[in-house]
Amino acid sequence: MRPSKKVLTLPLRILSIALLIGVAMKILAWPMATEIMFFCFATVGLLYGYRFWKKPTKQFMDYNKLIMVSFWAVNGIFNLLDLPYTLFFQAIIAISFILWFVLEGATYFINGDLKSTNKSLQLLWNLAMVFGTLAIISGSLLKILNWEYAISLLAMGVAIVCAYIFRDTFVGSGLQNDDSNNGEYQL
Template sequence: MPHTTKILKTPLRISIAVLLLGMLSRIFHWPHAPKAILVAFIAILVLYGIRFYRKHTKEFIDYVKLVMVVSWTLNGIFRVLDLPFTLLFQILIAISFITWFIMEGTAYFLDEDRRAKNSMARVIWNFAMVIGALAIIVGSLLNILNETYAIPLMAVGIAIIVAYILKDVFAAGKNEKEDQGNEEYQL
């Protein structure tokens, strides 16, 4: 499998971190949260569009990913602006996600030898990522039940995931040679 170098990876990760922080701000009803979310969605849409355009060889899976990202960002923009027709985008997201999962699925996260060569620090960070995701899920479910600590639990989960994303952004120079487990490989 040939290794492809991703362009605009750092700006995209920063945009996703801003999006998560905007969502955290919205949970806490802080001012300017919708503006931060809107700017982040627009940045992701533009950056991914440029990334797709600059890709030399485009396969069907690349178009599936483009549809998924464009539908997701447009859905987010329409929801922030309180515009109709978000159901159409949600259907496109579901179809493109299922197509992506069938075609690429979990192989996206594996290295070319299909063996993870993780250091202890990476294992700890990946464990933190799982804990962050679980905190968001459990916090969301507890929020539905109107439990007391649901919002702080979701906030901790979002903060952990933002730290995980920013850790990769700011430690990218150091980890370039050893970090190939999360790079994109074409099947």
């Protein structure tokens, strides 16, 4: 059984990279950070809505993901514009995320690993993603505390996560097995 081709995957991944760079720019207090983030949040919300609309069959999890992404995008815009009621959006995001994680989350991550033909290389990339995420979090917190190497750590984390997303977008198909009759069953 082959999964259906998802619409607009590449633009959504590129927008996630741009949003990540915009967040780093906001932390570093660079100009145009708010505008970049606003554009990314608005475009992700619109593109994901269009992606949902183009999906031929919709199930409960599809509606749940639409609610989660839409409210995340609106929450991001409300936070950027300092508008009230962001707590309402965050509560809806939390509920939909918990629903997604309980109903589909673990299998989503497990199935992604079963498709890989080079498991050690995939493991290294996943470790790099975890390290990059931790570097972003640590660099952000250390920047708030005005520590010496905070910007270097933040920049390194953003570069690693962007490289992971680029690799997953443009080279990811080379790491997956094209033979669907390999005898392995996915959960």
